[in-house]
Amino acid sequence: MKSNLYRLTMVILCVAGIFFTGDKAAAQELTVAVAAESQVTGQYYTLGDIASISGGDGGRIAALREVRIGRVPAPGQSYVLNAEILGARLNMAPIDLTGIAWQIPSQFKITALSQSIGSAQLIAEAEKYLRNRLAGADVIITPMEQPTDIVLPPGNVVYNMEIPYGVKYNSPTYVTTGILVSGQPFTVVKFRFDVKKYEQVAVTGRMIAGGEILTADSVIFERRDIGKLKPGYFTNIDKIVGLTVKRQLAPGMLLTDTLLDQPTLVRRGNIVSIVAKNGGVVITTPGVAMENGSENEFIRVRNASSKKIITGRVVDENTIQIHF
Incomplete structure (x- = not known):
């Protein structure tokens, strides 16, 4: 019992900052009253976020309010602290803690402010984005999973969406959603959709x-x-x-x-006209198709005069064009 009483006394003395001697033991000028419960936001919370500070020295009050105590919990989550923990953190701060009356509950709670986005809203936003990308198409879009609600810090929420692998019609289509709060990235969630076009x-x-x-x-x-x-x-x-x-x-x-x-325009053995073009010069001579050919297909033809076999492009059923 004596050990517990001694430990409690040491904690209170540490937090009160009265481990000093001589003329530093001045009359208490400021009062710091820590709230039993506080709600915070941002990355870090300070003494001013969890306590009311009063007294006649405005400069010291402002400095005390800015003393950083710790990181803010995840949105919607809480920390439970006590006088011992608070005292340890305050003693690490480069600030004068003398002349202060401390009012600290045996335990106090720090809770991060939050807002929640429902899974139905997230799915609806992702599906809307996907439909806009497929505007005018005859599609049926079905979510393949139901995500959990997302807890965010307070602030304006903006969605940054993309379809990283393109729209798929025979496998899942992924929509990634980057969630920004007050202009800062917070998290990225991924949704799968079955898209039938x-x-x-x-x-x-x-x-x-x-x-x-x-x-x-x-x-x-x-x-x-x-x-x-x-x-x-x-x-x-x-x-x-x-x-x-x-x-x-x-x-x-x-x-x-x-x-x-393509339909066969020229058949093997057909008499055709071999047309040779070079700039403005055009020469035409009769020939015989050596194989069947469709439009724009290249086939072999035999020049009826020189008996030479050459390759030309089928223009129509009567014409084979070559270049010279």
Whole structure:
């Protein structure tokens, strides 16, 4: 019991700052009353944040209020301190602690001010950003997880969002959200979304035989989830009309570039005109195609006069162009 009483007395003396002698033991001029509970914000809290300081010396009061005690807890969290801890921290401060009457509870609480952002709001903001990036597209966006609420320090909240890996239609799309409070970065959260994008794509409207040239009435357009489609699908009728089907296709089949080919304009053995151009000079001579060819395809032709075999580009069913 005596040991505890002695320890308590030493703590009070330490905090009161009366470990001094001689004429320093002057009459107490200031009073520092520490509150039982205090709310703080920022990075550090000071004596002025947790105590009221009164007396006749304005300069000393101002200096005492600025004495740094410790770091502010995380937003919404608390520290519980006592006189011993406060005394140790005050004695480390380069300030005169004489002539002060201290009023300190046996324990006192320091709580960081906070604000909370609900998970529903965070998801809504991220989804809004994603929809704006996909404006005009036919999409269905589904969150893949529900985050917890986020506790922040007080201040104006701003979101800084980006899609680091781009929008994915056959795997999760990530939206990262940097949260700034009063202009300062606080945290970054990441959300996953399942994004389904639909487009009107070309499919066969009937049975189409191999080698048949596609016409507008042989193609229809259907709304499909493009994340599930093979590459090379078509959304524009003008891109496929006039192309040749490589093999027989059943009704409702997705038309892709691997199923189609340019129609054959020139066939092996056809008589063609070989046109040679060099600047403003144009020379034309008859020739014979040595192989089949589509528009803009390069094939071998034989000059009917010189019998020389050369390579030229198919311009149309009658013309092969070369350069000299």
